[in-house]
Amino acid sequence: MIYLDNSATTKPHPEVLKSFEQVSTNFFANPSSIHQLGGDTEKLLIKSKQQIANLLQVKDDEIIFTSGGTEGNNIAIKGIALQHQGRGKHIITTEIEHPSVFEACKSLESLGFQVTYLPVNRDGIVSVEDVESAITNETILISVMHVNNEIGTIQPVKEIGELAKKHPKLFFHVDHVQGLGKLDLQLNDSGIDLCTMSGHKIHGLKGTGVLYCRSGVKLFPLFHGGEQEFKVRSGTENLAGAVSFVKALRLIKERQKNQVQQLQALSQYLRQELKKIDEIMINTPENAAPHIVNFSIPGLKPEVMIHTLGKQGIFISTKSACSSKDLDESRIVKACGYDSTRSKSALRVSLSYDNTMEEIRIFVSKLKEALNQLKDVME
CATH class of the missing domain: 3.40.640.10 (Type I PLP-dependent aspartate aminotransferase-like (Major domain))
Incomplete structure (x- = not known):
């Protein structure tokens, strides 16, 4: 997992x-x-x-x-x-x-x-x-x-x-x-x-x-x-x-002191790899917190990607868990001035100090595979 x-x-x-x-x-x-x-x-x-x-x-x-x-x-x-x-x-x-x-x-x-x-x-x-x-x-x-x-x-x-x-x-x-x-x-x-x-x-x-x-x-x-x-x-x-x-x-304060640079490295690597994928638009700014990377795949419903990855034991989300059952649109991404194709297709990866570089590499690989599989259902 x-x-x-x-x-x-x-x-x-x-x-x-x-x-x-x-x-x-x-x-x-x-x-x-x-x-x-x-x-x-x-x-x-x-x-x-x-x-x-x-x-x-x-x-x-x-x-x-x-x-x-x-x-x-x-x-x-x-x-x-x-x-x-x-x-x-x-x-x-x-x-x-x-x-x-x-x-x-x-x-x-x-x-x-x-x-x-x-x-x-x-x-x-x-x-x-x-x-x-x-x-x-x-x-x-x-x-x-x-x-x-x-x-x-x-x-x-x-x-x-x-x-x-x-x-x-x-x-x-x-x-x-x-x-x-x-x-x-x-x-x-x-x-x-x-x-x-x-x-x-x-x-x-x-x-x-x-x-x-x-x-x-x-x-x-x-x-x-x-x-x-x-x-x-x-x-x-x-x-x-x-x-x-x-x-x-x-x-968590001990881990922040000793591992926050490691968390930043994971986040930076993930951003770099996502930038290489044509279909993806990153919504998280460069100087954001080290544990959250939000991105959109315009034309693809977020829940489709979430369920595809979930079947392989990889778990990501759309938005706040308190509102994720309402899958229509991210109020946050919309408020940043992005159009509905982007705000309706936003996905969130959120890291912890437990995550490893190997896990991020596997995630990126499986994300690419899923994108190839789902091209037929993209609008």
Whole structure:
């Protein structure tokens, strides 16, 4: 099997699974219980939060455990909107956000909020000047992702953070789900108020994640109940999931430090080989994140290629797994200004530190074979 769909999800690391099993077996009590086992469980939860804070170089009380990227993005965006609507009801985002940001903003429009969806250039990058021009006295939130999940574009979040610092009335949220473990992102004193991360994108477990929430930032909770996680995210804590996230985060940061150049080499080789194939048009810009290469084969339905390669044990995808069942068109590729023949035929290869050069060579070879076989069905 050659797995090249790591932006959808990654294979859990054995040590992550081991940590989850050990905690589930030995610390299964409710952290809110007042008996000794509950107390020991709570101590481990606090320790997990401290360890994540140390790895991210932030404060312990700035870490909120979540079930992943979608929940984190919704807590951040809706939490700010509902808590601070008295200041204003204007939100700024981009046209190429993940569905969990894009649809959260759409839902707020139905509640009377005004949302500005900024365009991107051909490379899928938003202009900092456009962000600045969009800010009004009513603006309470800017939400811009770090790395695009479909085409790998890196957004200028550092510069937008500096811009946000000049406007203390508004908050800045970054979806860091695809960037985590591939690109560094400073949170402390960055202008970033909220930042979303997910466990299953870094060889952790599905249902685990973290929302960084800068000290002093107040959110309206989407869940009400036992007031866990600083009253922001009620519900019995997933301690085993939290510990497994710590393990996954520590491991991916080590791999980023030691293997990111290897990942870049794989990506560069893949791009070079794809450029040699006449039928292929590459949608991912040159200076993108090291793990995503998006390309189109105009005239060929993406699912046909995906199923052809899948029969040979090679797994790639079309777009965000959250929207890939809707195969009509890539909203992201379209937003970059490409025509429908390109946006309707986009494919995504997403790498991990587990992938090898040999796997990429085999993929390119099988892709060429499949193209020859499928020429008859191309429009």
